[in-house]
Amino acid sequence: MTVPNVDRDVLDTLREVMEGDYPELLDTFLNDSEERLSNLRATKDADQLMSCAHSFKGSACNMGAVRLAELCQDLESNAKDKSPEALAQLVADIHSEFADVRPVYEDEKHHAHTH
């Protein structure tokens, strides 16, 4: 089992800033991310991969998903150079990293509702 790579300090700040809207933010992020993941899987075009990865990176960064952001950066920088197999692997890594950190955000949602 991998350790979730989410920066807790960022989450604390987000919680503090968003106040009552924190759950909405989490939801929006999770939904956005699902969409981005399916886009990544669906396309083979390097430019599209790049811009999708860039976008995903930004969100991930803002939400404290540090490792996820790194992986997206990697894909963004190298989309033109890597072979289709290597790209597919990166996309799979991203997918898996998201699966790992997703519970953290679910958990945050849960805690926000009960507090």
Place this chain on the structure above:
Amino acid sequence: MQAQEPLTILIAEDSAADRLLLSTIVRRQGHQVLTAANGAEAVDTFQKQQPDLVLMDALMPVMDGFEAARQIKALAGEALVPIIFLTSLTESEALARCLEAGGDDFLAKPYNQVILAAKIKAMDRLRRLQATVLQQRDLIARHHDYLLNEQRVAKAVFDKVAHSGCLSAPNIRYLQSPYALFNGDLLLAAYTPAGDMHVMLGDFTGHGLPAAVGAMPLAEVFYGMTAKGYGLAETLREMNAKLKRILPVDMFCCATLLCLSFQSRSVEVWNGGMPDGYLHRMASGEHVPLPARHLPLGILSAQAFDDRTDVYPMAVDDRVFLLSDGVIDTCDANDQLFGVERLQQVFAANSEPDRLFEDIEQALRDFRGQARDDVSMVEVSLLESTQAHGAAPVYSDSGQSCPLDWSASFEFRGATLRRFNPLPFLLQLLLEVHGLRSQSGAMYSVLAELYSNALEHGVLGLDSSLKRDAAGFARYYEMRAARLEALQEGFVRVHLQVQPRGEGGRLVIRVEDSGKGFDVARVMQRPLDNVRLSGRGISLVRQLGHNASWSDQGRSASVEFFWEIEA
């Protein structure tokens, strides 16, 4: 720390989560938030809602942030709408692209709300600064337009006042900038009733309207008094008194005044504070300097004012040249002055007197490279005395009510002779007779001649043969001033008699003095002489009037004028 004013901020960000997060942060800081999910929406929203500041994601679909920024900047025009780019591009890359697109700053992800607040505050300060600058610029431009208009109006009024002059006379040449009035430069010229010419080149302190405003009352005095036949001294006294009264203490008018007499072939000069004028004698090529011997006008009280003039003989075609200090003070690139020496070099090198102005302008151009706009020059030459000058004022009433049968006698004694010039008053009196108006020039000349003879040769006992050469000329006028100053006794009487005669009438002028008289027979024997400097007065009287005669051993002169009523 000063509280930040709430702004309307547009957030253009394609990621929904990021957009939500940023909106919340910005709203919490007290601002109103507008959102857009891509560049095109951002431009559209900007156009419709006019936000104060834009937070722009760099990479967005449909239209990216850079293009949207360019369009928004174009729409904003002169106003500053700060655009802060939101970016996770690497720093140096980000900065370069942002600035190119017209961005003012950038904010890196993850968003740090403290940094964001600081940047918003800083950008807003710049925005307000720009707004102030534009506002003040527009205010200044408007104010400047008002000022220009005021000057136009002032100049139009002044031109009406100054139009009655004779600067277009054939013996005057002048150079004056169209802005001369607002540089304080003034050039006036007018004929006296006797056909002499008064010329004034003046230079008021200061610039703009304050300088121009003093010129108008001055011009009125100059023209009014010259037309009535007052001499330089009286006109100067009046101008000085007027300026002293109306101008503030630190304002004054430097001026050179000339009275050119074609009949007596002389020029009378008064220079208060102006650069040297020059009397150019054609025969010898000499340039006699006419330096400033007096304080400028408007400084001294009436009692302290010095109206003494210098008189120089002039031959036909001799010229008097006056210039403002714009010539002497022209500087070159090293702040060296053109100066009096260079001017005199131009005089020396000038071979064609008619090209003097061109030579001076060329020398100034060579010296400085570009012309100044406050150079004023005037050149007045002595031409053969002409009969045609200044139309006599014509009145349209029937003349039935004017005095046609009357006589008046005046006696001017001692102290009054020192300071009072009765000629303008006597002329005004005679002009009441409409039939005489067309001869006002001749009448005035004759009256002036008889009066001056009575005063100078009769009462003061001066010998006009002194005036045969330039040195004697100067001495004559020195003696005149001295004897006049010391005068206690003596008189000049003027008798005027007007009677109807047929359809018109007759005027008899008789002038008597208390002097020793002269040998009338001897003088009458001389042929009518136009060339000599002295003794021309009698010829003049005999030519201009009728039945001129002298009695009482030359102490009494009589001359007549006739007129016919025009049908």
Place this chain on the structure above:
Amino acid sequence: MSVVTEVSQDGKKLTISIEGRFDFGRHQEFRESYERLNEKPESIVVDLKKATYLDSSALGMLLLLRDHAGGDESDIRVVNSSTDVKKILAISNFDKLFDIS
């Protein structure tokens, strides 16, 4: 240009020294140098040793000073004038109003 003032011990003599260009930009300073005194001095000296240039507004300022100091009753001396400055004062005949050296 700067304007430096100095009042004698007994308060009877005011010396105003001008350095640099004596022109309109110094109007305010020049006026303040004599208007602000508690006692009106009996005599005034304007020292132009370090003055490089004089224009018509400077002449105007001298007239204001003279007017303030009593007009015809004033005692004002203008000293240490350079040749150029002397020339300007001579053309305007200001030696008829001020003692110039």
